[in-house]
Amino acid sequence: MWSGLGEFEQIVLLAILRLSDEAYGVSIRAEIAERTGRTPSPGALYTTLDRMEEKGLVVSRIGDPTPQRGGRAKRYFRVTKAGTCAVKRAQDAYRRLLEGFEILGGASA
Amino acid sequence: MHRIECAEFLLSRFTTHERATAIAGDLTELESTSFGFWCAVSHTAIALSTRFWLGVFVSSAAYVFAQRVAALSWGEGNSITGLAGLFTACMLLFSMIAAYSAVRLGLTDPVTKSAAAISSFSFIAVLFRGITWVPVASGVLTVLFIFALLLFAQGRKALLSILLAGAASFLGLWATWQLIGVVDPNQEAFGNLRWPLGLLILGLSSAVGIAAALPPSSVGQANSRPSSVE
Numbered sequence: 001m002w003s004g005l006g007e008f009e010q011i012v013l014l015a016i017l018r019l020s021d022e023a024y025g026v027s028i029r030a031e032i033a034e035r036t037g038r039t040p041s042p043g044a045l046y047t048t049l050d051r052m053e054e055k056g057l058v059v060s061r062i063g064d065p066t067p068q069r070g071g072r073a074k075r076y077f078r079v080t081k082a083g084t085c086a087v088k089r090a091q092d093a094y095r096r097l098l099e100g101f102e103i104l105g106g107a108s109a
Numbered sequence: 110m111h112r113i114e115c116a117e118f119l120l121s122r123f124t125t126h127e128r129a130t131a132i133a134g135d136l137t138e139l140e141s142t143s144f145g146f147w148c149a150v151s152h153t154a155i156a157l158s159t160r161f162w163l164g165v166f167v168s169s170a171a172y173v174f175a176q177r178v179a180a181l182s183w184g185e186g187n188s189i190t191g192l193a194g195l196f197t198a199c200m201l202l203f204s205m206i207a208a209y210s211a212v213r214l215g216l217t218d219p220v221t222k223s224a225a226a227i228s229s230f231s232f233i234a235v236l237f238r239g240i241t242w243v244p245v246a247s248g249v250l251t252v253l254f255i256f257a258l259l260l261f262a263q264g265r266k267a268l269l270s271i272l273l274a275g276a277a278s279f280l281g282l283w284a285t286w287q288l289i290g291v292v293d294p295n296q297e298a299f300g301n302l303r304w305p306l307g308l309l310i311l312g313l314s315s316a317v318g319i320a321a322a323l324p325p326s327s328v329g330q331a332n333s334r335p336s337s338v339e
Contacts, residue, residue: 025135042139042149043156046132050124050157054215062127065134070113072134075127 005090009057011036012048013087016058016077024063024074025049049077057083113137116150123157124325161325164212165316171208172312175201175232182235196234196244199251203228205312206274209319219267220323223258227251227271274322281318285311 005013015031016023025045033039052058063074079087113133121129132153140146179197207224214220234247258264289307 025132026138029139041152041156042132042136043152043154046124046128046153047156047159050128062131068138069134070137072113072117072130072137074134075131 005057005086008040008044008048009052010087010090012045012052013057013079013083016079017084017087021076021078023077028077052083053077055082056080057086112143112146116146119150119154120157122325123154123161160213161320164209165313165320167212168205168209168316168319169309169312171204172201172315173308175204176308176312178232179235182238192244192248193235193238196231196238196247200228200231200235202275202278203231203271205278205316206271206319206323209274209316210323213320213323213325219263220270223254223264223267224271226254230254270323274319277318277322278315279318281314281316282311285314 011032012028015028015035018035019027019031025042028049029040029042029045032045049058049060053060058077058079060075060077063076065071065073116136117126117129117133120132123129124132133150136146136149136153140149179200203224207221207228210218210221210224216222230247230251234244237243255268258268289310
C-alpha cells in the first residue's frame, strides 16, 4: 500500500524518531545533515513540518523559553501513531521493491 | 533582540504566532551572523508564503468569475443598486473570502464553510433573480444563517473574521478604484474595467485585503489542536 509520504517527509519523520524527546527545528536539521550528508534549508524543513502536522503525522508542543535563543521557546515534535505507520508502509514498499536485487551489497532476499 | 522581533513579525504573517516565535528562535540559534540570519528568515518566509499567494490568486479568480456571473445576469455596464446590488456585492465578497480561506485555512474551516454558504445564497439569488421568491428566500436564509452562526462561539469568531476580511477587501478595492481614477480618468486602458486587466487588478487588490485581514491560524485549528501549544 502506498504510504503517501514524500522522500523528504520520510527523512524528517525518521530524524524525529531518532531524536525522540529532543526533536526541534535545529536538532532535526542537524540530524538530517549528519545522517544523509544533505543540509535542508530552514524554509523546506518548516513547511514540511507544518504540512506533516496538518496531516496528523506529527504533533508539536512548545517548550520553555531559553536565553540563547533570545528568550524564544523551542517547538518540539513527536511522531504520531499515524506517522509511524506511514514510515513503516514506505519502508516496506522500498524493501519489496529491492527484493531480488544485489545493489545493496548482498542484502537482497 | 530587535532583529528577532522583526523576524517574528514577518514570519507571523504566514504562519501562527507560536510557530513564528519558535522558528525565529531556531534561526537565532542556527545563524550567528546578521546576514545569515536574514537570509534564513527570508528563505523561510518565502517558503511559508506559498499558500498565501496561492490563496490571493484563487481569490482573485473567484472575483473575476463572480463579476462575469453578475455581468451575464444583469447585463454589461448596468449599475446595480438596491437589494440586487446588495446580493451582487455579497456574491463577490463572500466568494472571494471563501476561495481564499479554502486554500489558506482548509475546506473544513468555519470561515470557509460560512463564507461559502453565504456566497451560495447570493449566487442563487443573482442567478434566479427572475423568479421573485428565490431572491427573497435567499435573503431570509442568509439572515437565518447569520443568526445561527451568532449562537456558537466558533460561528461568532468566523463571522468576525469574515467581517474584518470583508472590510479590508472593500478598502483594497476602493483604494485601487481611486488610483485607477487618477491614473486613467477616462478608463480607456481599463476598458470600463471589463475582462481581463481591470478585473484582475481589482480582484488582486481586494484579495490582498482579505489575505492581510484573515489570520494564518484558522478558527477551527485554534480549537481542535490543543496539542500544538502544550
